[in-house]
Amino acid sequence: MNFSEARAEVMQLLNKVDPRDRHKVLNWIRTSDQLDELLSDNRKVILQNISEHLRVLLPPEAMLPSETTAYSKMQQRVRPTLHVDSFLYDEDQVDALCEEGTMSRSYCLSCGSYRTAPLDFLSHSFSVSELQFLFENVLPDLSGQTLVDVGSRLGAVLYGGYVFSSASRLVGLEINEEFVKLQQEVLNKYKMTDRTQVLHTDVCLQNILLQNADVLIMNNVFEFFMEPSEQVRAWMFIMENFRKKGSLLITVPALQDSLNALQQEELQPGWVEELPVDYDVYLGRDVDPEALRQIHLYRVI
Numbered sequence: 001m002n003f004s005e006a007r008a009e010v011m012q013l014l015n016k017v018d019p020r021d022r023h024k025v026l027n028w029i030r031t032s033d034q035l036d037e038l039l040s041d042n043r044k045v046i047l048q049n050i051s052e053h054l055r056v057l058l059p060p061e062a063m064l065p066s067e068t069t070a071y072s073k074m075q076q077r078v079r080p081t082l083h084v085d086s087f088l089y090d091e092d093q094v095d096a097l098c099e100e101g102t103m104s105r106s107y108c109l110s111c112g113s114y115r116t117a118p119l120d121f122l123s124h125s126f127s128v129s130e131l132q133f134l135f136e137n138v139l140p141d142l143s144g145q146t147l148v149d150v151g152s153r154l155g156a157v158l159y160g161g162y163v164f165s166s167a168s169r170l171v172g173l174e175i176n177e178e179f180v181k182l183q184q185e186v187l188n189k190y191k192m193t194d195r196t197q198v199l200h201t202d203v204c205l206q207n208i209l210l211q212n213a214d215v216l217i218m219n220n221v222f223e224f225f226m227e228p229s230e231q232v233r234a235w236m237f238i239m240e241n242f243r244k245k246g247s248l249l250i251t252v253p254a255l256q257d258s259l260n261a262l263q264q265e266e267l268q269p270g271w272v273e274e275l276p277v278d279y280d281v282y283l284g285r286d287v288d289p290e291a292l293r294q295i296h297l298y299r300v301i
Helices: 003-016 019-031 033-039 042-057 068-075 091-099 128-138 156-164 177-189 207-212 228-241 255-260
Strands: 081-083 106-108 116-118 120-122 146-150 169-174 196-200 215-219 248-252 272-275 296-300
Touching: 003 019, 042 128, 042 156, 042 177, 128 156, 146 156, 146 207, 156 169, 156 177, 156 196, 169 177, 177 196, 207 228, 248 255
Parallel strands: 081 120, 146 169, 146 215, 169 196, 215 248
Antiparallel strands: 106 116, 248 296, 272 296
16 A cells, blocks of 8 residues: 555545544544554664664763864854764653753853753764655665765764665765774674775765765764864865766755855855755654754755
């Protein structure tokens, strides 16, 4: 049964419900945990197991002492910002950490008072649900294609691409050697090395790989880890080498936002066109619709 047939069946069934009880049925559909259970599958369980494994190995903020540039740039933000990795912690887990005092959602505006304001939360990884959305609803069938994740960090895109797609090759580029070792450990442990690899390298050394890539993923990849001049260099390199017609680019945030922030006339997104994305997909009650809307899809023209 396809979507159109299923929708017709549901409408037919609702028409049979006593009008006095119809709103109860609709409310049950919106709020019931029983329906969320239908959305769970072994692929998500694998990713959740990887997430649990990584949480043991990393501090709560999932940042390493060697990430000095990222720490500095977060401190320069107008509002206090906390890094909470979405692949490691969902909303319920963040709530649990806040209850036990390991994490907080707010900061004090004047010490000793009750004046508080919400912290900004920042993630450099997709959540499990966002990965499912990305590979099942945003990207087309990737059979026989090569996907490159720039700044693969914990490897979430690689793991998600392995379980949710048929991409023949998934390559992570990561400049931090500690994260490379962490990803390689997971890939070995979960036997994902037949289609997946992580390279300890700068994206600007990978011209051949970019020239042959079918999909390029960039999630908050430069702003917090490079000075503006380095960001300009990296973007120029990508624009010069990721040119295969029809190749797809995924960015978070929107490409225009990233380039405008650098205020460089030569950085114009004219080599790609943005494609529409259907964000109205139900992936469970805990999915943040606004997080999905940060995912943008482009095609090389």
